[in-house]
Amino acid sequence: MKRSIIKLENVWKTYKMGDVEVNALQGLNLNINEGEFVAIMGPSGSGKSTAVNMIGCLDVPTKGKITLEQHDISKLSESELAQIRGRKIGFIFQQFNLIPTMTALENVMLPMIFQGLNEEKRTERAIKLLELVELGDRINHKPTELSGGQQQRVAIARALANNPEVVIADEPTGNLDSKTGTNVLDFLQKLHKKENKTIVMVTHDANLSRVAERIEFLKDGIIVKSLDNER
Amino acid sequence: MIKDYLKVGISNLFHRKLRSWLTMIGIFIGIAAVVGLISLGQGMKEAIGNVFLNIGSDKIIVQAKSGLQFAGPPGSSSASNLTTHDIDVIRRVKGVEEVGARLIKPVKLEFNNEVKFYFAASMPDDEEGRRLITEVNRYETEAGRLLKKNDKLKTFIGNNVANKGVFKKKKIELGNTLKINEVEFEVVGILKKTGNPQQDRIVIVPEDTLREVLKINKKKVDVIAVKVQKGVDVNNVANDIEKAMRRDRDLELGKEDFEIQTPQQILATLDNILTIVQIVLVGIAAISLLVGGIGIANTMYTAVIERTKEIGIMKSVGAQNKDILLIFIIESGLLGLVGGAIGIALGIGLSKLVEFAAFKFLGTSLIKAFFPWYLIAGALLFSFLVGTISGLLPAKQASSLKPVDALRYE
Numbered sequence: 001m002k003r004s005i006i007k008l009e010n011v012w013k014t015y016k017m018g019d020v021e022v023n024a025l026q027g028l029n030l031n032i033n034e035g036e037f038v039a040i041m042g043p044s045g046s047g048k049s050t051a052v053n054m055i056g057c058l059d060v061p062t063k064g065k066i067t068l069e070q071h072d073i074s075k076l077s078e079s080e081l082a083q084i085r086g087r088k089i090g091f092i093f094q095q096f097n098l099i100p101t102m103t104a105l106e107n108v109m110l111p112m113i114f115q116g117l118n119e120e121k122r123t124e125r126a127i128k129l130l131e132l133v134e135l136g137d138r139i140n141h142k143p144t145e146l147s148g149g150q151q152q153r154v155a156i157a158r159a160l161a162n163n164p165e166v167v168i169a170d171e172p173t174g175n176l177d178s179k180t181g182t183n184v185l186d187f188l189q190k191l192h193k194k195e196n197k198t199i200v201m202v203t204h205d206a207n208l209s210r211v212a213e214r215i216e217f218l219k220d221g222i223i224v225k226s227l228d229n230e231r
Numbered sequence: 232m233i234k235d236y237l238k239v240g241i242s243n244l245f246h247r248k249l250r251s252w253l254t255m256i257g258i259f260i261g262i263a264a265v266v267g268l269i270s271l272g273q274g275m276k277e278a279i280g281n282v283f284l285n286i287g288s289d290k291i292i293v294q295a296k297s298g299l300q301f302a303g304p305p306g307s308s309s310a311s312n313l314t315t316h317d318i319d320v321i322r323r324v325k326g327v328e329e330v331g332a333r334l335i336k337p338v339k340l341e342f343n344n345e346v347k348f349y350f351a352a353s354m355p356d357d358e359e360g361r362r363l364i365t366e367v368n369r370y371e372t373e374a375g376r377l378l379k380k381n382d383k384l385k386t387f388i389g390n391n392v393a394n395k396g397v398f399k400k401k402k403i404e405l406g407n408t409l410k411i412n413e414v415e416f417e418v419v420g421i422l423k424k425t426g427n428p429q430q431d432r433i434v435i436v437p438e439d440t441l442r443e444v445l446k447i448n449k450k451k452v453d454v455i456a457v458k459v460q461k462g463v464d465v466n467n468v469a470n471d472i473e474k475a476m477r478r479d480r481d482l483e484l485g486k487e488d489f490e491i492q493t494p495q496q497i498l499a500t501l502d503n504i505l506t507i508v509q510i511v512l513v514g515i516a517a518i519s520l521l522v523g524g525i526g527i528a529n530t531m532y533t534a535v536i537e538r539t540k541e542i543g544i545m546k547s548v549g550a551q552n553k554d555i556l557l558i559f560i561i562e563s564g565l566l567g568l569v570g571g572a573i574g575i576a577l578g579i580g581l582s583k584l585v586e587f588a589a590f591k592f593l594g595t596s597l598i599k600a601f602f603p604w605y606l607i608a609g610a611l612l613f614s615f616l617v618g619t620i621s622g623l624l625p626a627k628q629a630s631s632l633k634p635v636d637a638l639r640y641e
Contacts, residue, residue: 086549
């Protein structure tokens, strides 16, 4: 049996919007095993992003328990969470979220700064990662000088900077045309197959979710359907 | 790690160049003013200290009591009530070695058809007095000689008098004729430049001749210089002279109509006045630093809002609160530090300019810019602190942003 890497048990998240309380997650249960490629699907407002924020340690639940590699992380402080994020989790966002004043190389090096790696090692690794996403000739370009697909590949390289166990992709192709989207998706698959990374991808595109091994359907803050993809 | 944050900070400041410059202007005006004022004040103290050091610490000056002490040369500021009788009284005080008296009077000077009003001072006709006055005033000639026995219508003059500082049209050369209150004197000596405007503009003539020309009573004198014996405490002798003169004049304590000063006393008084003036001026300049600090805080708050998303990104890739705090504090500290460095350079330039202008137009070398290492180091440190403290609150705000909220910010 495969080892569980992230487990959400009866997770609730409640936002206060003025006087109204909104439950984004209502007792979500989800388990992700090491080396899995899981897609989370659902209509907007279903709590996909909230769920993925919890999985990525960007946010803490109002109620419930989240375990990452057997450690309860639902009660940790922001700084402790930041350390976990830095070491174990890589993010890929819909809007790429690169820092516009930094070059591709600097963007990829950024997560390593916070882990205290020296400049020589950082540069070496960042160049390797950029070559992996086929951007070896673009390392000194700023995000504005890169196409959308190229920017997202820089973001993939950045997500891999600290060699995380889990890569979280929140609508990674949402801002890309279908051709570059497929290209980005190929990289994610390559990561999954060759590097054996655990990947959690949020999407609303049924075509994209086919590359995943398992698809979880979310509605009103709970899983309503779970589907194993045939291979 | 700090090195990396420094790089990030510098690149961010470069990225908003105009705003960084505008912010720094606030700091560098303040630092320039503070550095300039302190440097000139310290320089002035040093220069004045040197002037008094030249007089020598074994001298005492006696003159009539006056309200305005430094408006003119000693003894010139009020009608004197000192007489040759006082010289005899002082001479009898224990510890006194030599006594010399002189007159200092406003006169009309005429040369090459230019007429000016300045002070003339007398040189005693006796050997002892001449030696003492020469010593007290440090008279040294650049050309010619000082006065000697049996000189009558001869004079030696301050450096500025000879070199167009007083008579603008023509230099005075040795052997030229200078008219003092319509009487012709031959210039026999020109003094070296001292930097003290009073001394550089004075005209010195034999005592008897000055009395004749100005029709001054044989007994009157304006200022008495005393040299004390070796190994004797100059302040004790000064006290004894005061007592002796009070007894002689039958005056109560505190009602003296004369004044006795040792160089140290004069120096201490001057030093106090200068310190107070300096504190007030530097205090005013410090207000501009405060405003500069608020400018930095304002810029940093704007930067936090502008870079909310960036902060979210950094947090999502593993930046802890303390990392974000440090990045922003380093940035604001840099604003302060660079502003301070420019301010120091500006302040040095400014005070050098004032020094030059004072020398050129006022003829005084009393205003000297003085830059001790601790002034420069202190100003740098202070400007860095102003930057850091101003950035503290904005940095705190940045670091406490929640990553999910910050990422969602557009």
